[in-house]
């Protein structure tokens with residue numbers, strides 16, 4: 001059996017869970033991939049989270065840490081253009097709220113011949129909703145797009161496996177606790193729009209983190225931003241949130 005797996009490691013909760021679980025519990029060799037999006041405000045936070053999680057894993061189990069290879073880093077600008085993939089992305093995006101990253105992730109996987117790149121979307125992520133009813137379970141766990149599924153999904157998603165699509169963030173936490181690697185998971189980063197080095201409390205990732213039982217990971221101030229995110233700036237200031245909230 002080929003024990004090597006390719007994982008897109010963003011430094012987030014789900015992908016850090018998958019990397020640690022695969023290396024520690026599954027004894028798998030992991031090749032982690034990271035795409036540098038120069039416009040993404042959280043890039044340095046994510047790379048720091050990856051480094052810290054790797055160190056925490058080594059403290060738990062040196063062998064497991066050694067099974068996680070060097071990060072394969074690719075700037076987003078180095079990913080080959082592919083009109084076929086991009087056309088399929090826009091076709092899906094006409095009817096589904098699908099983030100543009102699925103265009104370049106599909107182009108990345110296709111250009112490198114990665115047929116089983118693991119994407120760690122979880123139960124309540126937007127792509128989890130989009131793929132519901134369109135995936136089949138794998139014998140080793142996780143899901144992939146159903147064999148023979150129609151275009152444009154067949155152009156966009158056949159490169160990926162989704163190992164944690166059926167899990168919520170809280171379920172991942174419970175599993176990490178049971179297997180003794182919660183300390184690794186707690187180094188993950190979750191905010192896509194950090195402000196002054198802190199999670200913003202208002203982006204989708206912060207919202208999901210708070211709503212799925214992990215609000216302890218947000219500071220008091222960030223939680224206030226989260227709770228008052230739909231109200232006007234005056235109200236948020238009264239609530240004690242000093243940061244500029246994005247207009248929605």
Ligand SMILES: [Zn+2]
Nearest residue numbers: 191200203206
């Ligand atoms: Zn945020």
